[in-house]
Amino acid sequence: MVQMSKFYDLNAQRGNGDIFNFDQLRGKVVLIVNVASRCGFTPQYKELQYLYERYGSMGFEILGFPCNQFGNQEPLTDEEISDFTTEKFGVTFPILKKIDVNGPDEHPVYHFLKEKKRGVLGFKGIKWNFEKFLIDRNGEVTNRYFSATPPINLEPILIELLEQGNK
Numbered sequence: 001m002v003q004m005s006k007f008y009d010l011n012a013q014r015g016n017g018d019i020f021n022f023d024q025l026r027g028k029v030v031l032i033v034n035v036a037s038r039c040g041f042t043p044q045y046k047e048l049q050y051l052y053e054r055y056g057s058m059g060f061e062i063l064g065f066p067c068n069q070f071g072n073q074e075p076l077t078d079e080e081i082s083d084f085t086t087e088k089f090g091v092t093f094p095i096l097k098k099i100d101v102n103g104p105d106e107h108p109v110y111h112f113l114k115e116k117k118r119g120v121l122g123f124k125g126i127k128w129n130f131e132k133f134l135i136d137r138n139g140e141v142t143n144r145y146f147s148a149t150p151p152i153n154l155e156p157i158l159i160e161l162l163e164q165g166n167k
Contacts, residue, residue, distance in 0.1 A: 007139035015078030036074035045089035047151035116141035
């Protein structure tokens with residue numbers, strides 16, 4: 001696996017196969033979430049969309065990475081995921097191609113994130129769907145949040161990171 005030294009060097013595929021280059025995220029605050037459509041945390045899409053609508057114009061971006069590694073809770077195809085998130089939750093932030101977040105086939109984005117911000121007791125692996133990584137305007141991974149952390153709870157730190165870029 002190729003090691004990426006900087007956040008902005010990364011890229012991922014959209015569900016339709018197009019490349020999403022992270023270089024376009026320069027100067028933005030970014031929240032990256034591994035998502036699933038059949039998880040008890042799936043209703044978090046609603047709060048994620050709220051944050052995106054409220055702060056997107058201030059330089060906030062969310063990237064959703066579907067993953068089926070936890071209890072087979074993302075059985076849908078990329079097209080079905082797109083339809084589901086749009087129809088059920090009105091999601092307008094990018095939902096990228098389904099990936100692995102752990103193991104030998106883990107996506108380079110998650111390899112990077114886990115190297116930069118480990119979990120409890122230094123554990124690198126992703127434990128479940130809807131773990132969240134917050135990246136500041138300089139491409140630094142500032143925080144990692146458990147699946148059970150409601151996205152709305154991130155609002156104060158999100159505001160702080162957005163305001164830092166406006167000083």
